[in-house]
Every structure is written in C-alpha cells, then in structure tokens.
Amino acid sequence: MRIQKKCLYCSNSLSGRTDKKYCNLHCKSAYQYQKSKNEPERFYNQVDNQLKLNRKILKQYNKGAKVTVRAEVLLDLGFNPKFFTHYWKNQKGDVYLFVYEYGYLKRKEGNKEKYVLVTWQGYMEQ
Known part of the structure; x- marks a missing residue:
C-alpha cells in the first residue's frame, strides 16, 4: 500500500520519484521564500x-x-x-x-x- 504524497507548497498530489517534495520549480521556490519569511531575520x-x-x-x-x-x-x-x-x-x-x-x-x-x-x-x- 502506497501513501500518496502531496506538494509541500500547494498540496497537489505528486507523481514520479518517491523522494519528490514539490510539483515544480515554482512551488519549490515559493515554499522556500515563505519559509524564509517566517524565520527570524539574520543579523x-x-x-x-x-x-x-x-x-x-x-x-x-x-x-x-x-x-x-x-x-x-x-x-x-x-x-x-x-x-x-x-x-x-x-x-x-x-x-x-x-x-x-x-x-x-x-x-x-x-x-x-x-x-x-x-x-x-x-x-x-x-
């Protein structure tokens, strides 16, 4: 039984490689940007x-x-x-x-x- 993975940014279903985390480069970039906005600003x-x-x-x-x-x-x-x-x-x-x-x-x-x-x-x- 295989669990369907979802994109970390938009939550769409992923297909392809088993270690895939994002639908495309846009979702990867948007996720990283969103993540950096939530982190405390570096000195x-x-x-x-x-x-x-x-x-x-x-x-x-x-x-x-x-x-x-x-x-x-x-x-x-x-x-x-x-x-x-x-x-x-x-x-x-x-x-x-x-x-x-x-x-x-x-x-x-x-x-x-x-x-x-x-x-x-x-x-x-x-």
Whole structure:
C-alpha cells in the first residue's frame, strides 16, 4: 500500500520519484521564500537593511553640501545613528559618522538635538 504524497507548497498530489517534495520549480521556490519569511531575520540582514535605510534618509535630506536637520525628523523615519560604515575627524576634533558617502554629526543647539549632514569630499581621505 502506497501513501500518496502531496506538494509541500500547494498540496497537489505528486507523481514520479518517491523522494519528490514539490510539483515544480515554482512551488519549490515559493515554499522556500515563505519559509524564509517566517524565520527570524539574520543579523547580517538587519545591519544591511538599516544601513540602506540610513543612507536613503540621509540622501533625501542632504540636498546641499552642508545641511542641518532636527534629529527627531530623521529618527521618526527610522534613522538609527548607531549604524554607520566609517568616520572622519576634522581639524576641530569633530567626528562625522558616514553611511557610505553621506555623513552626519550630532549637535545640540539649546535643548534641541540636530544633525549636521555632509557629503564625502576628496579632502577627507587624507
């Protein structure tokens, strides 16, 4: 007596090899995608996604060579200042954190926190 196997994705009956798990490549791919969506996100993916989001936000608000933006504006969009790719220290000792080519420096003016946004310049490589 043989038990009829079913596709792991769409539950259609399978025919052919006894170790077959899917109807076709579409079902196999869809099953793997669905399975990966239910797994907790890997640390690498979390970091990569946050860097991409940070860069997108900095690019959106840095339309000039140097721009100042209230911290809450960036933070409300999901910006996380703990995620950056490198830094640059100017002659005054200020440390600008960069997400690829877009940099930021946290400043406090009065009781408001702000970010000074800059773009990477050639002279910063020295």
